[in-house]
Amino acid sequence: MTDEVLRDLESLPGWTDLVAAGHVAPAATAVLERARSAALTQARPRMEAAQPVPARRGRPRLMRLTIASAAAAVIAVVASLLVDSPAGPSAATAAATERLAGVAASVSEDSLGPDQYRYRVEEEFELMQRAGPTVWRSESWTAADGSIWRRDTYADGQVNRQRFPHYPGPVPLSELPTEPRALLRRLRQAVGGSDWAEEFSVEHALFNALQDLLREYQAPPELRAAMIRALGLLPHVDVQDPAVDARGRTGVGLVWSHDEGAFAYRDVFIIDPTTAQVLESRTTYTKVPTVEHARYPLENRNTLIETSVVDDLPADMRDITME
Amino acid sequence: MEFSGDHSIVDPSRFELLVDAHGQALHAYLARRAPTAAEDLLAEVWLAAFQARDSFDPGQGSVRGWLFGVARNILYAYRRAAARAPTPAAADDDVWDAVDARLDAAALAPAMRAALRDLPAAERELLLLIAWEQLTPTEAAQVVGIPAATARTRLHRARERMRTHPAITTEGSKP
Secondary structure, three states, rough: OOOHHHHHOOOOHHHHHHHHOOOOOOOOHHHHHHHHHHHHHHHHHHHHOOOOHHHHHHOOOOOHHOOOHHHHHHHHHHHHHHHOOOOOOOHHHHHHHHHHHHHHHHOOOOOOOOOOOOEEEEEEHHHOOOOOEEEEEEEEEEEOOOEEEEEEEEEOEEEEEEEOOOOOOOOOOOHOOOOOOHHHHHHHHHHHHOOOHHHHHHHHHHHHHHHHHHOOOOHHHHHHHHHHHHHHOOOEEEEEEEEOOOOOOOEEEEEHHHHHHOEEEEEEEEOOOOOOOEEEEEEEEEOOOOOOOOOOEEEEEEEEEEEEOOOOOOOOEEEEEOO | OOOOOHHHHHHHHHHHHHHHHHHHHHHHHHHHHHHHOOHHHHHHHHHHHHHOOOOOOOHHOOHHHHHHHHHHHHHHHHHHEEEEOOHHHHHHOOHHHHHHHHHHOOOOOOOHHHHHHHHHHHHHHHHHHHHOOOOOHHHHHHHHOOOOHHHHHHHHHHHHHHHHHHHHHHHHHHH
């Protein structure tokens, strides 16, 4: 301390004792980690959104997953213990997923030609504290090899265009296992190598991965059925039946509830019981801190508007660089 | 790698580095003043800091000082909420009470406790930011949102009040 004010203070009788009285034991790593986790779970969606224009839904997207190496192996070992643990889903969840899987297996595949794309339009909705809702339109074109082009159009006229490689990594979607447990093992490798592994529990990350696979891709019927059955193997997945989406359509909701103290939220995705298509993915925050100058999310969702097969990409999407 | 550089605060991808670099110090700050709520408050500090990161101006001070300022706002919001709470336990959770309890537990000389107690709250806060958080006078000024010169004046006054406090002088005059 070379500052004159500090030197004056240090000369006070009892100053050293006062400094010592402030000593607190260093916080345990677990304490810091809990606080860090609680904060980053909510901050990451905002980090994702910190793009030139708002990103799509807050959660990291499936297409960003990469298969990584040692970290994936470690996570996979942990995950296998979790997924194969006796704490399985409820009877209601098992029954609902089996019923939906039966529907998925019976819906004939709408296969894509080499020059065709599956076109999907969704409405995105985000509600934050102390702010009105934000709604924008998200369009995607998925090629037969799984590549995805996405165009988000916002109310102020901004347009965000992105292109993603196919998922998952070097394995074509059609080669994913159609046995539910084998599928979970394969997905654990991808999830373990992503930032999802830090943000969510492995089981929650698998829930999100399966949800995105079902929503974004038209996999072969037997694979879609396996995805739904795999959801039924995860512990902590609940069923909401009926569940109504933002457009008033009724489906079966598969639910993941998360409570970590300062924050609690509920992830629901609603599946059409007649087609096994995902109608809506929604995250509703049931508990967030109230801090004067902070804004936390209250709800975000994406709702299917339409889907079709098209023969070409729009001109403004053809030269988008791969992310 | 620069863990506490100013760039981290505006770069979302590097924000986590700040969490790691300053978490322990911020937790200690909160634990000294709201021991039962430090962990929850720390999570709120990070969230608030992330939300407000664009408001950080490197020309106005250090990241460390700015983060302590965010923590102070969270702490005071918590105090205001606690004061409105219906449960006495929450309402009693006042910073001075917590500070005094800490001084008592540390067996600080009664004269020093009395002198601190009798300081104006604004002066006491600056003094403790320096004594306990090891901040510079300039950083302490940044935390409470006053000019550095004002902080130095207040600290000088605080020092004089402490030095001339009757309890201190009486104790000092004892044989």
